[in-house]
Amino acid sequence: MRYSILLTFALAALAEVPPPESVLGHKPGDDFYLATYDDALGYFRKLAASSNRIKLAQVGKTTQGRDWYIAFISSPENLAQFDHYKDVSRRLAVARGISEAQARALARETKPIIHIDGGLHATEVANAQHTIQLGYDLVTREDEETKAVRDNLITELWFSINPDGQNIVANWYRQNLGTPFEVSPLPVLYQEYVGHDNNRDGYMLNMIESQVITRATLDTQPLVFYTHHQSAPFPGRIYLPPFADPISGNMHPLMLRWLSLIGTSIAQYLDQHGMSGSMHEETFDVWYPGYIDNIGNFRHTISFFTETALYHYATPHFYTVDEFPQTRQDMRAEMFYSSPWRGGWWRLSDACRYMHSASMAVLDMAAKYREQMVYNKYLAARDTIAYFEKEPPFAYVIPREQHDAPTAAVLVEKLMLQGIEVHQSAKPDAWVILMNQPFSGMVKELFEVQNYPELRQRPYDVTGWTLPMQMGIEVHAMTTPLTPEFRAGLERISSVKGLAAPFSRSANASFRAVNEILAGRGTVSFAGDEIGVSNFDKTKLESILAANRLRAVTAAQTGKPVRAARLGLYRPWVASMDEGWTRWIFEQFAFPFTSLYNADIIAGHLRESYDVIVITDAQPRAIMEGHRPGTIPARYAGGISEQGADELRQFVNAGGTLIAFNNASLFAIEQFKLPVENALAGLRPDQFFCSGCLLTVHVEDPKNSLVAGLSSDPVVMFERGPAFDTKSDFKGAVLARYPRERSPLASGYLLHPERIQGKAAALDVNYGKGRVILLGFRPQWRGQSHGTYKFFFNALYLQ
Template sequence: MRKPLMDFCWKCPIPFLLFTKLIPMQKTILYLIFTLFLSNLALAQEEYYFPGEKFDPNIPSPSQFLGYPIGDWHTRYDLIVKYFEKLDQISETAQLQTIGYTHEHRPKVILTIASAKNMGNLEQIRQKQLQLADPSQSKPDVSTMPSIVHLGYGVHGNEPSSAEAAILTAYWIMASQSDLAKNLRENMVVHIDPTLNPDGRDRHSLWANSNKGFPPVADPLDREHNEAWPGGRTNHYWFDLNRDWLPLAHPESRVKVEWYHQWYPNVTTDFHEMGTNSTYFFEPTKPFGSENPVVPRKNYDDINPRFAKYFAKYMDEIGSLYWTKEVFDNSYPGYGSTYPDIHGGLGLVFETASSRGHLQASQRGDISFAFTIRNHVVNSLATMEAALDNRVYLHDYLREFFESAAAEGGKDAAKSYVFGDEFDDGRNRLFVRFLLDHKIKVYENSADLTVDGQAFKKGKSWVVPTNQPQYRMVRTMFEYVKEFADSVFYDASAWTMAAAYGMPFAAAATAKSGTEITTVATPEFTFPEGKAYAYLIDWSDYYAPKILFELQKTGIHVEAIHGAFSSQTQDGKVEFAAGTMMIPMGFQKLKAEEVSSKLKELAAKNGQKVYAVQTGLNLSGIDLGSNKVSAIQQPKVLMVVGTGINSYEAGEIWNLMDQQLGMPFTKINTEQFGRVNLHDYTTLIMPSGNYNTLSEGSVNHLKDWVNRGGTIIAMKNASLWLNQKGITKEAAVELADAPKDPEVLPFDTRNDFEGAKEVGGSIYLAELDLTHPIAYGYHRNNLPVYRNTDIFIAPSADKYLTPVKYTANPHLGGYISKTNLEKLKLSAGVVISSSGQGRVVHFFDSPNFRGTWFGTNKLFLNAIFHGDNMD
């Protein structure tokens, strides 16, 4: 083991090279002075966070290891990991595990802490916990089972106090000599995730440390407290990972949920920060209005109040103010504090007033970083004490939860849900894998079925029975909810994941199923032999745009067939829809064998069926040389990002282009827009945002580019700006008999009354014009769409250019006010505006929402690849 000095001398202000040149006596004196300095520093720190406690001197405190008191700096994530590695090295009561990596390849770690005895039996403890959560197995003796607590911190990167609290909490559990700490070590297994969002944390830590003043500046206007766009809240792709426990769009969440299902913790924490002028929030959340409909009342009415008493006691002891019950949402299943509630555990959200830096002025005086950290430390300790005191109770509840879930599922009128898209194998595989990731049992459909007028073919559809332990997650995936106890939502009010994947599905009164699916198999692949006049690839599969881009990148010429037809192929007569790709062998720069070889490779990689035809004369419909067949221009795409732009929406687009399409594109900040030659690009994406900073010259250049044939893809209020600048001329929906607000209302109702007018996130049924290029690849004219805006635009004055509009009864799930619903019925989902030789494709829904609306991604990708044919 290294000497303590060598652990931190490289972080010391004295250069290491100077230290090595000192004579032995000087080294000894310096060593003693420096060790004494850090010992005093550690004692002072421990007294602030843990007054009156004694600690094991063999375990280095965070301040000893890092060389500064916790709260003086924002600790980089790699140093947090190194401290945890040190704890793992020096003690048999700690074990560090890397469960995965972020987009930026930072390790996702879990530090497990327990007594030496329990660490030696860790796998047996885990297996017993899994047995407890499985009602098909006998219930183990819970009286001897340790409590399983998962302390999760820092899902928002610029809410940094929680990760610092994680370091201190880990140290306290391992080193404290208090009776409570000893009891916890003997009767609990604690898993600490110090930072759920390492990429965002380091982005914010760099900002806060780089802009720190000496002394710190408390003025909220100081640069330190106002991050540059997009800020550190989100991950690499600017996603809010606190919403990703359900969608699993990112590796951080996928590995975390995979780990969660290996343990089923009794308690899971989720530590956050809020406005500087706030105090501290802990659960319970807002009764009924913020609660998830599938979670048993016992969670909200009994367990939460039990724990709240501990939080109040600990906060009272340090004199910190706090509040409960008023707001904060526990309804959306994708939160780190809600997902555990749907799995037999207790999820807990905590929010502390934020210093958003090292020191910031508030209405109660200056808030220090150390103060915010201490609030989270004491509630970490309170959580563990509450879990310890209620150990047997929580184990019994875990068992009861899954037993009652299976029992409720057995009584459900819907004995199963049947789903599947016979035209899109790629999206089917994505959804089946998604269900399996959430430990939902899925079976092959053993026979052709017709349910509620929908046909589900054997081999192209699957069955999810309701009588299973994950019944409540099954409801989450397939149920639409329209009735709510409240009309104000902190987040999305709808989350039906089958709709997000665009899956045809139906509830069946009888459960018939074949073999259980445990993995998603790679589809069998065959390639037509011999020469071909042309190759055809159906555009229906989710990954068809990906193979198109890859074919174009290799120099293969691809055309689109803008009409339905049937051809004689190696499989006989095959019907093809508009949008089908054609690779004509007589118009290739590459040699025929090169084209065939590359096509075979890319088709196998992307799971695409390739058809060969020997003639351009089709069996029916248009022929392959028709004027309705045109070359697909290889897109060169530019997207506006930066100050004023909605980073979430921009990140969703970036994630789609990178992770699903694999296509590089250019992102340019708003302040650089004036230096761009738009004529170097085919397509401009404008996410929602404020574009008023663009100069008059930039606007004129944009108008000229569009008029000369460019395609703009405009999202929501970007469309309003284009209208304002005269580039488009679309009209807002006006209700002739719209109800008026009361002239006078009580002041304290303002938040509820105004909040009820918002469309926070809900699901609607849209009607597609299947002949329009925006709908290429779709085979049903009805499609669930996600909307989180109250912008309502009327259908185009051109009767051909509203390819996506809402049905007469569009509301599928989530909250919407009556007035907004009436506006929605009269509005459009997608409108095309002609502008000279170019066009604007307006999206008023969210086709790429949270990286999981696979059912509507194709609309957006069609605008990229087929935009020049849309008007």
């Protein structure tokens, strides 16, 4: 990737360098003030115009279309050789064609790149405020510490790593400042589709922002990737590595050693500067690889986050010791909480001060130990290549002929976006990922089955994510050494070409094609898995199919004609990531839909405008009650209420379809008085527990049109959801069921699987003239579970 350089350096050092308050009118961290991304960019433009120690680069655009800039800060001499140092970073990162002596020489002479950013989660507001002051100080300070940082490093400062969200949150706070709603929750997602899950997209790269970050990171190959977050486990003031167990065994151990060293180094730096309350090894683990600030460890970039304390936005708060947990009120020093915080005022400026010092601690350590750290990055890549030349798996093979081949192509493309090398094999016709490559630990992490260890601490996130299982893709691990003949038949590819799978309901891409044909006024018919098209221009049809990696297999119309259902997606003011992911998937697959807010549902007459309404994962109370009145501006208060629930009942009774995901199924069961029970209701965590794992289900009747195209035993993401028992007066169909005679666990951690064995996972329940479809899992989980999209895609057409 080549950055477009904004400014030249000529004579810039002679200009007066403006402090932030001279441009913003506030010092970053001031009470009751938040700078927007636009404010920050305006400041950094003036900073870059006044100094030859900083250059700005545009890395791309955001989801909402904003120009996205980052800053590189170092000495003028280092910036003049920036391209050279990037090249050295990339060469060492792959460890090919470089001897140990050459690697050591490069480690001595290079100026490594250190990524520090303003935080992914925009409501954690100190993140993107502290970077403004940090940028100014790195450019202007003349103390020995800062000069050593400039002379020995290039700081890659993403002063905002979520520009859209920073604007959304800052403007929301400004709008409510001085009103009773000053600290009210944000009623929309701070990333257009996924909100907090923008830090769960690290390997899938569904979001534009994730792609931009990954592309830039592969270009500069930073030595360290440091992301700021809030909030720390209370009463700690900042949470640091070492993290809680468990950890992945597919990271090189040097990454884990440096993580621990950096975390304790930050704590020491903070204590040295009079900032107490550093905490380690509580709450947060890094078992899940999908964090943007964790995935880089599999590319041997030391990647981590910290969590600094947060109250609400820029509003200060005073804490007394009696608010602390009972076990922490005695102020006793602990091994991983050595300098307890004693309470008092906590302001945005305090959080910014801790973050600024933590950033400086990382830069100080990297400046002092850069040679060793750079060499270790090379060593980790070299070791990874060498390991998989001797140990299995030696390769993964992904056949091009699949149940859903276009989705297999998506998987291949995701790997290539991550810098993974992919080859094409002629015999067999398959994609091959050779494991003797520098980042192959990531491939193993994504492809193997997760076995979560028994620990006393509950998992922080999901425990299983095996990507081929989620996507319904056949992948084979090659566990015997590859022959020279096999290797000789491989060709490195940079894109997927020449794929044309049957146009049927087995392929998710077929649904996009169907929607595009219907939008073009063509006639589409379904007959089981088969799809027929008529009354449509042949050239346009071929173009649509080719764009979706499909080929026609039925010459003319067969089965019954279908039309796109008039689709409504419930969009609550309790901002929902699950709704956002679903909205994004609908857009990606060209399903026409309308967002339905509380007022729209309460207004009624739903059947006049909609055939299908989808309610994504949410607790019944959140759907019914929403935000409590008085805690948020009136427009956003409340849920659908009893009136809205009654309108939904009338909608289904009149022939509509309601689809409920995961815990929204409980809302439907309660409000519609369905003859269904949650078999897991009332169980304690020690009786049944699953924070998120992959479970196998069996499709009960493959001839049912609602499960057309699904494999017979798909794997679903079960995440704190229900499982169903039907009552004697149940009318409808069991669409899928968990195995009766064995554990359904496919990947991850499931406590007491016998509680769910034999229970229904998906139901089609008759209600009046309509139906309620209950999916007791997350069929579209984080845009990864491609293998279960059809559980709701099929219901979005009318025959």
